[in-house]
Amino acid sequence: MRHRPEWSVAGFAPIGRSRVAVRPESARAGRLGTGGSCRVALRPGSCRGGGDRRRRSYTCPVTVPPPIVAPSILAADFAHLADEVRAVEGAADWLHVDVMDNHFVPNLTIGLPVVQSLRAATELPFDVHLMIEDPRRWAPGYADAGAYNVTFHAEACDDPVALAKDLRSAGAKAGLAIDRDTPIEPYLDLLPSFDTLLIMTIKAGFGGQRFIPQLLEKVRAARRHVAAGHLELRIEVDGGIAADTIEQAAAAGADAFVAGTAVYGADDPAEAVRRLRALAERATSGA
Numbered sequence: 282m283r284h285r286p287e288w289s290v291a292g293f294a295p296i297g298r299s300r301v302a303v304r305p306e307s308a309r310a311g312r313l314g315t316g317g318s319c320r321v322a323l324r325p326g327s328c329r330g331g332g333d334r335r336r337r338s339y340t341c342p343v344t345v346p347p348p349i350v351a352p353s354i355l356a357a358d359f360a361h362l363a364d365e366v367r368a369v370e371g372a373a374d375w376l377h378v379d380v381m382d383n384h385f386v387p388n389l390t391i392g393l394p395v396v397q398s399l400r401a402a403t404e405l406p407f408d409v410h411l412m413i414e415d416p417r418r419w420a421p422g423y424a425d426a427g428a429y430n431v432t433f434h435a436e437a438c439d440d441p442v443a444l445a446k447d448l449r450s451a452g453a454k455a456g457l458a459i460d461r462d463t464p465i466e467p468y469l470d471l472l473p474s475f476d477t478l479l480i481m482t483i484k485a486g487f488g489g490q491r492f493i494p495q496l497l498e499k500v501r502a503a504r505r506h507v508a509a510g511h512l513e514l515r516i517e518v519d520g521g522i523a524a525d526t527i528e529q530a531a532a533a534g535a536d537a538f539v540a541g542t543a544v545y546g547a548d549d550p551a552e553a554v555r556r557l558r559a560l561a562e563r564a565t566s567g568a
């Protein structure tokens with residue numbers, strides 16, 4: 282089912298307009314424009330009704346929006362958060378904000394007051410990733426605080442569709458996150474209720490972990506489902522995304538990339554963002 286007709290003007294590129302990788306300039310202001318898409322080559326057996334299954338890989342008629350990069354402030358210096366955010370302004374598409382409660386994950390980060398303060402410090406759209414229990418209680422507060430996209434974990438919520446509706450009613454995009462050990466299949470049919478799907482490429486809880494390539498099978502499954510249903514949904518990957526991993530994630534069908542260590546561990550965080558985006562574009566534009 283198609284929904285959210287404001288999609289393309291509120292920060293998401295539409296799917297399937299062309300097969301040329303384009304990065305609209307407006308993306309820097311959080312509006313990703315309306316032009317352009319890329320192709321991804323899915324593996325044999327992944328196309329419905331097409332392709333030569335004897336070949337090792339081939340290109341399906343699957344298009345994805347231009348890639349976006351969301352630096353994760355989990356890897357930033359918490360004593361200078363506003364400065365760290367400004368260091369990626371003009372380069373990043375979204376700012377990824379990891380909220381952890383020390384219950385859903387064994388780590389404790391920041392909460393609503395910090396998000397409210399940061400909101401006043403930057404124009405970057407906030408991509409809030411809630412790694413918390415009881416998201417129905419807390420998530421709408423982040424939408425009210427001005428978060429652009431609020432993502433909660435499927436494992437923590439017994440009625441994800443209801444919460445997605447609440448978030449949209451509060452003016453935010455709604456995101457569903459899938460942790461390392463959670464299969465994606467039970468959630469595919471819920472995707473029309475969501476604007477983003479975040480697939481963990483590590484176990485949620487800590488930055489700086491090693492990327493797990495096997496988890497890209499979930500990305501491929503999601504991309505096939507999104508393409509088959511003509512859904513307008515960003516597929517985001519989070520965990521261990523860096524120069525040596527982003528291309529495989531993009532080729533699998535991801536179009537939004539969270540990167541903490543690879544951005545804030547770099548000498549020039551803005552340049553690191555630009556390089557990651559260029560690599561993701563390269564991985565899909567030639568497919």
Ligand SMILES: O=C(CO)[C@H](O)[C@H](O)COP(=O)(O)O
Pocket residue numbers: 353355356377379410483484485486487488489490519520521522539540541542543
């Ligand atoms: O959600 C997260 C951890 O649960 C972080 O966003 C993720 O780990 C990003 O950090 P890095 O790029 O260093 O892996």
